[in-house]
Amino acid sequence: MKNLLIVLSGPSGVGKGTIIKKLLAKGGYALSVSCTTRAMRAGETEGKSYFFISKEQFENMIKENGFLEYSNHFENYYGTPRKFVEEQLESRDVILEIEVDGALKVKQAYPEALLIMVLPPDENELRNRLKKRGTESPEKIEERIKRTDYELSKKSEYDYTVTNGELNGCVALIENILKKEKEAKKHD
Ligand code: 5GP
Numbered sequence: 269m270k271n272l273l274i275v276l277s278g279p280s281g282v283g284k285g286t287i288i289k290k291l292l293a294k295g296g297y298a299l300s301v302s303c304t305t306r307a308m309r310a311g312e313t314e315g316k317s318y319f320f321i322s323k324e325q326f327e328n329m330i331k332e333n334g335f336l337e338y339s340n341h342f343e344n345y346y347g348t349p350r351k352f353v354e355e356q357l358e359s360r361d362v363i364l365e366i367e368v369d370g371a372l373k374v375k376q377a378y379p380e381a382l383l384i385m386v387l388p389p390d391e392n393e394l395r396n397r398l399k400k401r402g403t404e405s406p407e408k409i410e411e412r413i414k415r416t417d418y419e420l421s422k423k424s425e426y427d428y429t430v431t432n433g434e435l436n437g438c439v440a441l442i443e444n445i446l447k448k449e450k451e452a453k454k455h456d
Contacts, residue, residue: 270453272361272446273353273378275371278386279416281398283432284365287386290439291363298356300364303329306344309403319349337366337373342411346370361446367415368422375425382449383426384442389433391416 274297278284291297303319305326314320321329326345329335336354338347348364356362364374374381388394394416398409423429428445432438 269357269380270456271357271359272449272453273357273374273381274361274363274446275374275381275383276363276365276386277368277371277383277419277426278432279388279394279419280412281394282386282388283397283435283438284386286435287432287439287442288363288365290435291442294443296360298352298360298362300348300353300356300362302346302348302364302366303335303338304344304346306342306346311403336364336377337370339367339369339373341367341369341415342408348374361450368419368425372422372425382445383428384445385419385423385426385429386438387420387423387429387431388416389431 276284276288288299292299301315301317301319303321303326305321305323308314308317308320312318323345326347329347330338334350335347336350338345346366348366348370353362353364366374371383375383388397391413395413398404398412404412430438430441430445
């Protein structure tokens with residue numbers, strides 16, 4: 269396989285979405301759209317942000333082996349549809365934006381997957397970013413901040429970590445990693 273399966277993780281609010289938008293704007297990547305059982309937030313679009321499905325639909329897809337990986341966090345299921353990723357990988361690099369448990373499952377199934385974790389410059393900055401998003405209650409925000417500690421505790425299992433201090437710099441760093449990895453694959 270000459271194409272990259274890129275898994276981007278990092279705590280909520282670290283800016284993964286913006287980074288991915290910038291990467292997609294450069295072209296050549298397919299972004300996997302996950303399924304989730306959580307409620308749609310303001311500003312989200314069905315089929316673009318997520319496929320918003322019921323718990324029953326999700327569990328049926330699990331039974332049918334329809335997920336490359338899935339996990340249950342924040343009281344909801346989140347999963348990567350297998351078919352889309354496998355089809356796209358035939359012709360393009362594919363980006364998954366998923367949390368650590370899912371990412372490590374992908375690595376087990378596809379050891380060639382490239383795991384990149386985006387880190388916040390500091391935790392207070394992250395707290396501010398999360399609060400600014402304004403889509404969650406204070407309790408939910410706290411829950412997500414606790415989850416941050418867990419996610420960060422897994423960073424040594426990632427192939428790369430990049431700090432999102434300055435957006436364009438961070439995107440450039442990721443692009444360099446991808447270029448290098450792509451080159452290495454050519455010689456496999
Ligand atoms: P949110 O509810 O803020 O959209 O996402 C919460 C977390 O779920 C984020 O860390 C996001 O990366 C993760 N996530 C989104 N889609 C998937 C998926 O398909 N699988 C897994 N394991 N995590 C996902």
